Amino acid sequence: MHAYRSHTCAELNKSNVGDTVRLSGWVHRIRDHGGILFIDLRDHYGVTQVLCDPDSPVFKDMEKVRSEWCIRIDGNVKARDADLVNDKLPTGEVEVFVRDLEVLGASEELPLIVFGDQEYPEETRLKYRYLDLRREAMQKNMILRSNVVADLRKRMWAKEFNEFQTPIITASSPEGARDFLVPSRLHPGKFYALPQAPQQFKQLIMVSGFDKYFQVAPCFRDEDPRADRSPTDFYQLDMEMSFVSQQDIFDTMEPVIAGMFDEFGKGRKANRDWPQISYKDSALWYGTDKPDLRxxxxxxxxxxxxxxxxxxxxxxxxxxxxxxxxxxxxxxxxxxxxxxxxxxxxxxxxxxxxxxxxxxxxxxxxxxxxxxxxxxxxxxxxxxxxxxxxxxxxxxxxxxxxxxxxxxxxxxxxxxxxxxxxxxxxxxxxRDSFQFAWIVDFPIYEKDEETGKIDFEHNPFSMPQGGMDALLGDPLDVLGYQYDLACNGYELVSGAIRNHRPEIMFKAFELAGYGEEEVRKRFGALVNAFQYGAPPHGGCALGIDRAVMLLADQDNIREVIMFPMNQRAEDLMMNAPSDPQNEQLRELSLRVIPRED
Known part of the structure; x- marks a missing residue:
């Protein structure tokens, strides 16, 4: 017999009655019925009831077992009496009489109870996340997330997209949020950055001649936390295509996203023929660019x-x-x-x-x-x-x-x-539906009310509608081929047709006060690449954490992330961020200067 189990805690049924089996898992619940111990044994797959009475050779040892101890038991499968069958469990027709016991891992007094639906402060849940994740609701959320990612991959492969990985250590690049900087040991005083998104790399992949790219990409942004946003890192389904229009992106992604929501939406209806609403109309009608059309x-x-x-x-x-x-x-x-x-x-x-x-x-x-x-x-x-x-x-x-x-x-x-x-x-x-809408025609520029200065309001890398001609008129009238997908009040997707023409890019930045030299310095790789026959291209990114949050009926994104930070961007479980060691700082030629508050 296997060292730890012959079956999982979800497999046994009436056909196993009389079998000798071995199960391993956690003690979920203990009930003492007049000298007979009933224990719900739980593993990743389910729960099996095991029982032990004074006739068992290990009864005295079983009496010492407590909640969340990890144990192995050997025993005989018995049919439950008809009036004791539990229809809510796949294993509810049987129970296992314990003949042997091995304690694989004893547990100290629990800081939070896994059994039941007790509410605990978020700080406690995050500090003891490994216990929090044992709870049934969290197990379901994480399996849902895994299945969603697998489903998205299959759908993108079916559309002949190639999955490529882009660098995690790269150069700092303004993407609208703060970078996480990484000091270089080999180049003292210089810094890498964690990518806010694979934006420049995926555009360079298109310039390299690949037609369809995607990846499930980690993104890193030093942001203030919100209920629907992680303050440090998140994952997105990132994609890019060459020789496409805005409508081509919509036609490609709608069946991918709709299919995923149909698959995991628990029967909730999703609208079809997603409307395209201008940014201006969305602000007028709904007061936001991510409207809840329910x-x-x-x-x-x-x-x-x-x-x-x-x-x-x-x-x-x-x-x-x-x-x-x-x-x-x-x-x-x-x-x-x-x-x-x-x-x-x-x-x-x-x-x-x-x-x-x-x-x-x-x-x-x-x-x-x-x-x-x-x-x-x-x-x-x-x-x-x-x-x-x-x-x-x-x-x-x-x-x-x-x-x-x-x-x-x-x-x-x-x-x-x-x-x-x-x-x-x-x-x-x-509330029982998903309502999608594309928000389009974002303005590229805005004017500062106090200074009168023109600056970018939205993505500066979007191709302006009308190309160079549009940039020769009033900047406040210039719209970009930029788009978001809103669902139930959340931004789910953001993307654009890219500005791949260097002369248009220089003019677009000039209107916001950035000279050609500064553009070349900040975005040198893109500018250089675009001088060697860049194709028209565009793409978007789907926020995986946010999509799973909607599918799981959660209001807080931390409920669908395995090991999230708290609202102060702290990892209470791993004690991060932490003070560096002096030796580390010396190797990096760094010195920490205390902040003067």
Whole structure:
């Protein structure tokens, strides 16, 4: 017999009754029923009930066993009585009478309990992650992650992509976040960097003549943590293709991503024919470039109804260039109590408040109520109602100013309104789906309101729509072939058709104040390569951690990462970051200077 097991803890069934078997695993739960010990023995695959009574030669040893001890048992498989069968377990028709026991690894008192659904502070869970990972929910999350990665690989191979690995130690390259720098021992005073993404390498692979590339790539960014973002490293499905348009990227990736969500989405519906929404419209309708389309509410520009109106705050505000008044429809939100609650919500978000109108039935017809309705009069109020398509029992909320100053709050208000108002029967299960949309037509440039300086708002390496001609006009009108894929309020994919023409690249950076010499210094490899017949190319990257988080119904990305950092970018289990040894610093010609706070 094998040294540790003849079967896993998920294999035994009625056909094994009478067999002598060997099982190894962890003591999941112990129950003492009047001198008979029942133990749920757990391994990676499942649970088997084993029992031991005074007739067993190892009964006294079994009495010493405690939760999470790792043990091996030998025993005989017995059928359970019909009324004791556990239909919830694959092994629920049998149990094993223990004849022999070996303790493979005893456990000290546990800092967290593996059995059950007890809640523990995240700091405890991360410090003892190896125990936390034994819990059933975490085991499922990690197996889901493994299966998702395998599925994505198979789908990319089926589309004739080649999997290549790019360097982990490379040069520092501005990608929009801080680099993790790595000091060089052989070149004192110089530093490598961990790649924020394989961006430049995958473009160089296209210049090298390979047509389709992908990899499951680790990326390293020194970022502030969020619930949906790791503060140090993450993984993405990275891909690039040559001789493609933006639509070619969409047509390639949609079946890959949709197929993966169909496979692991537990029956939840995913929309097909993913809409393409401009960045401008997404900001207007949803207050974000990663909208949750399960929420059908669309905000609208209602500035014309307030221009020159009796509501002085909005009327005077609209006399300033670049200002708007936007309305957030609130179906079924037409009560003063709800309107007051949303007004308080805006105040908690740092705004003075939120204007509102709600429509009620007064017996002799519909009436618009609220301070705004009184100030702008019935004609303007009715025009707003008709534009928004609202009825009795509905409301609308209003925010004004320069859109970038209030869009974030407007987007949160849209979410809150949808979550807290009554739903039609067909919308009751609105959370039970995945709704995808491509966000396109990102502006490349923005102007600093204080200095008037033009700088990049989004990816500077995107090919501008219209090429060189577009760069000869107003920079604020230039759109890039850049795109994101949003799903349920998260950015899942980001990508672009690349700017592969050196002369267009130099002009694009010139508009943001970067001379040719600086571009060559920062991005020398790309610039040099593009001078030797670079093909048109583009690609994208899918955030694997975030995709698994959605599939696992989790709100925190750390629930689907095997060994994550905490919110302060600390590894409590491995005690990282840690102080270097003096010998290490000497080898690297480094000295640590204490920070003056």
């Amino acid at each position: 929420n059908p509410i669309k905000m609208q520009d209602v500035s014309e109804h307030f221009r020159g109106s009796g509501f002085a705050i909005f009327a005077s505000l609209l006399e300033n260039e670049g200002t708007e008044v936007r309305a957030i429809p609130a179906p079924k939100g037409g009560s003063r109590k709800f309107c007051d609650r949303m007004n308080k919500f805006a105040q908690q978000e740092g705004l003075p408040g939120m204007g509102y109108i709600f429509w009620r039935d007064q017996g002799e017809g519909m009436e618009a109520a609220g301070p705004l309705a009184k100030n702008i009069g019935p004609e303007r109020t009715e025009a707003i109602r008709q534009q928004l398509g609202l009825e009795v029992g509905d409301a609308a909320f209003f925010l004004g100013g320069k859109p970038k100053a209030f869009e974030r709050v407007a987007g949160k208000a849209r979410t809150t309104i949808w979550e807290e108002t009554p739903k039609a029967p067909e919308d009751e299960n609105w």
